[in-house]
Amino acid sequence: MIIRVMTMSYRPSIDNVTKAASNDKDGLYEFIVKLVDGTECRVFYHRFPEWRLTNISRLQKTPCPVCRKDFICKCMDSFTGEFERQMSDEQWFDKALAE
Numbered sequence: 001m002i003i004r005v006m007t008m009s010y011r012p013s014i015d016n017v018t019k020a021a022s023n024d025k026d027g028l029y030e031f032i033v034k035l036v037d038g039t040e041c042r043v044f045y046h047r048f049p050e051w052r053l054t055n056i057s058r059l060q061k062t063p064c065p066v067c068r069k070d071f072i073c074k075c076m077d078s079f080t081g082e083f084e085r086q087m088s089d090e091q092w093f094d095k096a097l098a099e
């Protein structure tokens, strides 16, 4: 029950996005997304026909902000929609690809 409450109250906030890898021809992109709380995630996108998040995983540099584990967990999966919204609204694609 407590974990559920923590999960519901956590909200990722994107601080910076950098491109880690890309295949422009196929529209495949890998970004490293840094959150304001220091969490870093590896995020995969498919560009065509429009930007779509296909996979997200937390880099295990810091404990998970949701479950506090310092090994692999699936918590970030539940924030896929939030990541997609911020990536789009805050135009992180343009910023990351301009570098």
Ligand SMILES: [Zn+2]
Residues within 6 Å of the ligand: 064, 065, 066, 067, 068, 069, 073, 074, 075, 076
């Ligand atoms: Zn977790």
